[in-house]
Structure formats: C-alpha cells, structure tokens
Amino acid sequence: MIQTEQIVEYVRTAAADVFSTMLGMEIESSPGYLDKTDPAVSDGVLAFIGLAGPWAGAGAISCTANFACQICAALLMTESRAVNEEVLDAVGEVTNMIIGNFKTLAEQHLGPLGLSIPTVIYGHNFTSRSTGHNDWIVLPFHCQGEAIEIRVCLAPAKDTKHAGNAHMISSLA
Amino acid sequence: MIQTEQIVEYVRTAAADVFSTMLGMEIESSPGYLDKTDPAVSDGVLAFIGLAGPWAGAGAISCTANFACQICAALLMTESRAVNEEVLDAVGEVTNMIIGNFKTLAEQHLGPLGLSIPTVIYGHNFTSRSTGHNDWIVLPFHCQGEAIEIRVCLAPAKDTKHAGNAHMISSLA
Numbered sequence: 001m002i003q004t005e006q007i008v009e010y011v012r013t014a015a016a017d018v019f020s021t022m023l024g025m026e027i028e029s030s031p032g033y034l035d036k037t038d039p040a041v042s043d044g045v046l047a048f049i050g051l052a053g054p055w056a057g058a059g060a061i062s063c064t065a066n067f068a069c070q071i072c073a074a075l076l077m078t079e080s081r082a083v084n085e086e087v088l089d090a091v092g093e094v095t096n097m098i099i100g101n102f103k104t105l106a107e108q109h110l111g112p113l114g115l116s117i118p119t120v121i122y123g124h125n126f127t128s129r130s131t132g133h134n135d136w137i138v139l140p141f142h143c144q145g146e147a148i149e150i151r152v153c154l155a156p157a158k159d160t161k162h163a164g165n166a167h168m169i170s171s172l173a
Numbered sequence: 174m175i176q177t178e179q180i181v182e183y184v185r186t187a188a189a190d191v192f193s194t195m196l197g198m199e200i201e202s203s204p205g206y207l208d209k210t211d212p213a214v215s216d217g218v219l220a221f222i223g224l225a226g227p228w229a230g231a232g233a234i235s236c237t238a239n240f241a242c243q244i245c246a247a248l249l250m251t252e253s254r255a256v257n258e259e260v261l262d263a264v265g266e267v268t269n270m271i272i273g274n275f276k277t278l279a280e281q282h283l284g285p286l287g288l289s290i291p292t293v294i295y296g297h298n299f300t301s302r303s304t305g306h307n308d309w310i311v312l313p314f315h316c317q318g319e320a321i322e323i324r325v326c327l328a329p330a331k332d333t334k335h336a337g338n339a340h341m342i343s344s345l346a
Binding site: 038048050051052053060088089092093096113115116118120121122123124125126127128129130131153157 | 211221222223224225226229230231233258261262265266269286287288289290291292293294295296297298299300301302303304326330
C-alpha cells in the first residue's frame with residue numbers, strides 16, 4: 001500500500017531532483033489537490049507515461065509551449081523558438097526521468113512496477129481522458145515565472161478479464 | 174523475443190475478436206506497415222495505453238470523431254452525436270480490451286507484461302510523439318466505411334539509470 005502523502009512527497013522529490021540535476025533549474029512547489037477531471041490543454045504540451053504492474057496508473061506533466069522550449073534548451077542545449085520534435089522529445093525525456101524516479105521510490109511500497117514509453121501531445125485545444133482510475137493527484141509547480149503541473153494516478157490493477165479474452169485464447173490453443 | 178509478424182497477427186486477432194464479440198462489428202484488415210512518425214490527428218480521437226515490463230511500449234488506436242460515437246453506441250447502447258466523456262471512455266475501454274488481449278498473446282513470448290490505464294485525446298489538430306521506441310507497427314482497419322488505425326510499438330526495456338536517481342535514493346536512505 002502507498003498513501004497519498006507518500007505519492008505527493010515522492011513526486012516532489014523526483015521533480016525537484018530532475019529539474020535541479022538535469023536542467024539546472026529550481027522549481028517551487030504549490031499545495032497539491034485531488035482532481036476527478038482530466039488534464040485539458042488550451043495551448044501547450046502534455047506528456048504521459050504509463051505505470052503498470054500490481055498497481056497501474058499514469059503520470060502526466062503539462063506546461064506551456066514556451067516552457068517546453070525552455071526545458072529543451074536546458075536539457076539539450078539547443079534553442080527552439082517553437083515546439084518541434086526535439087522539444088517534444090525533451091519533454092518526454094524529462095517526464096520519463098521524473099516518473100521513473102517516482103516509480104523507484106514507490107516500488108519500496110508496491111514492489112516492482114513497469115514504465116511504458118512516454119507520449120507527448122501538442123496542440124492548441126485538446127482534452128484528455130484517462131479511464132479506470134481513481135482521482136488524479138495534482139501537484140502544481142512554478143519555475144522561472146511559468147506554471148508546470150505534474151499529475152499521478154495509481155491504483156491496484158484490476159484483474160482484467162475481458163469477454164473476448166477467454167474465447168480468443170481458447171481459439172488459438 | 175517476438176517477431177513483427179507475430180505482433181501483427183496478435184493485434185489483428187485481438188482487434189477482430191473485440192470488435193466482433195464486444196461491439197457486434199466486423200472489421201476488415203488492410204496491409205500493415207512500419208512507421209517512424211507518430212500519429213497526428215486532424216479531427217478525431219486518439220487513445221493510448223502503455224505496455225511495461227521486460228519489454229516496454231505502447232498501443233494506440235485512432236479513429237474519426239464520428240466512428241468514436243459509433244463505438245460508444247455499440248458498447249454502451251447510448252447514442253452520442255458529439256464526442257463527450259462517455260464516448261472517450263468507450264474508446265478507452267475498447268483500447269484497453271484490444272491491447273489487453275494482445276498483451277495476453279504476446280506474454281507467451283515475452284513473459285508477464287503490465288498494462289497502464291488508457292488515455293484518450295480528443296481535439297481538432299494535435300500531434301503526438303512517443304520517445305525511446307523503435308518503429309510503430311501500423312495496422313489499418315476498415316469498418317462500416319470508416320478507417321481505424323491501430324499502432325503498437327514494443328521493444329526490450331532500457332535499464333533506465335538516470336543521473337538524478339542514485340543521488341535521490343541515497344539522499345532518502
């Protein structure tokens with residue numbers, strides 16, 4: 001089992017650590033809250049990475065297009081004026097590192113967890129929805145005058161038995 | 174190890190099975206191809222689910238807004254004229270079932286894999302990018318005059334050692 005307070009602490013530790021050591025940036029943490037709704041973005045970048053194992057969930061990081069370019073500049077030492085593939089890769093890599101470090105800390109409580117590949121979405125107006133989860137734990141951060149939001153949801157994995165599954169397996173056996 | 178041909182066969186089997194048994198729809202399969210680029214959507218729905226374990230990757234399903242509403246009608250027996258939360262949940266659930274069934278088949282070759290929660294994105298013009306993967310295996314399908322695309326990427330998991338990680342762990346020890 002893992003408590004919400006521990007998830008909050010581990011995400012903050014992982015985020016502060018990655019921003020500081022990998023990007024040379026200090027981030028400030030604001031109070032977190034629980035949110036039933038999913039992240040919507042009006043003009044920015046949203047990165048997701050899946051967590052899977054005995055507990056399943058996802059981590060998500062959202063920020064403005066401008067701050068995504070700053071992350072890229074800090075990580076890859078290349079200037080980007082607009083969101084391009086390099087910027088999306090940089091945000092994906094930072095997401096991978098933060099949620100990967102969070103995962104390592106959470107594994108002390110939950111046992112081994114797997115991390116999927118990160119997916120980064122960029123657009124001017126899109127909504128997202130993640131199903132089958134409890135509330136998101138939302139942790140706002142500030143860095144260099146910009147807002148960043150990190151979200152995690154994590155719950156014991158359902159034993160996914162699908163109607164089609166048994167049939168399919170038996171038809172291939 | 175798993176071969177591309179087996180991934181293709183398993184995704185087709187899983188998709189045909191879920192569409193037939195859960196939605197009462199028959200889907201037709203077109204030849205697949207490998208794609209280095211990530212799915213971009215001009216007006217539609219894109220659902221992702223992460224795969225994690227000794228192999229890591231993701232499965233993605235994209236379709237038009239109109240077909241997403243048809244999936245919702247077939248799964249939940251509720252009519253939706255526009256993409257709402259119910260439609261996004263239905264597409265997420267179908268993605269969960271198809272990639273979940275694929276996972277069960279792939280586990281014969283790869284050992285236990287975990288499945289993250291699905292995330293569904295809806296918007297009029299957005300791009301996605303998934304990092305750290307090999308090519309996507311892209312499998313186009315047709316159903317009731319509409320095109321659906323299922324993508325999978327799967328590769329041995331990197332042993333993710335992050336610069337920040339050792340430091341963080343030791344500072345908490």
